[in-house]
Ligand code: TXA
């Protein structure tokens with residue numbers, strides 16, 4: 001069994017740093033979902049991430065840093081609006097896609113010249129990254145294609161022995177992954193809706209962020225992602241959802257559909273619970289598109305692909 005340590009344990013940070021510096025993998029709590037972290041400058045450790053998740057090499061990872069002053073080390077030609085967002089939204093559920101420096105290995109970026117970077121809002125995670133002395137690469141700590149983990153228990157159940165240490169900081173407060181905005185093209189473009197509402201980002205920079213178009217470059221944008229084993233059926237309204245229930249012998253409507261922050265925070269736990277309870281299907285009511293609703297709708301659609 002992988003070892004789990006509470007974030008409240010005074011040794012938690014130093015143990016995590018020890019594991020990372022030795023080339024190991026740490027289940028890292030963040031405000032969005034738990035990450036599977038390795039030191040980004042240790043190629044063997046980064047390679048282990050792909051093996052542990054069953055993730056195809058070439059799917060790029062997000063670099064997690066602890067302070068905005070570290071940005072220069074990993075990104076160049078940061079446009080002003082990107083810098084504004086970094087200053088105003090970090091630490092927080094926002095990832096910026098930027099041009100990379102030599103310091104970022106092509107293993108992390110899947111051979112691309114761009115790098116995705118964020119500062120997570122979780123205090124313990126930031127301490128770990130800071131004391132590590134280098135950025136950590138961390139995808140969500142789930143088996144590739146499965147529902148992201150929002151508790152330490154979820155990480156244990158997906159990755160077990162393939163992770164050396166898991167820091168248990170309870171349930172993630174936001175519950176869906178970070179919003180990713182590409183600043184390497186002429187106009188900023190959304191790659192993945194997430195925990196930071198895109199309309200809030202637009203109002204901070206006073207500029208429109210283009211919606212994702214064409215072939216996506218983010219793996220979370222692939223069909224059949226974020227999916228439990230049971231069927232996920234989406235419904236526009238609660239009345240339609242109630243009618244859909246009768247199509248299945250053993251199904252339930254996902255709770256908190258009328259409160260987007262709660263819906264987001266509980267979504268992945270509810271999907272995993274439905275599998276544990278042997279449900280045939282879950283029926284999910286679409287939330288309004290505003291705020292966290294956009295990310296929830298996106299994940300529900302991805303999860304509903306057969
Ligand atoms: O909230 C989050 O972002 C969580 C926590 C752990 O920080 N991380 C996360 O990582 O969701 P992951 O690997 O599950 O999703 C990262 C997404 C992928 O869809 C990947 O393709 C995209 O970011 N990405 C990373 N680097 C990229 C790059 N250079 N170009 C295009 N997409 C990139």
Ligand code: MG
Nearest residue numbers: 139140148220
């Ligand atoms: Mg993921």
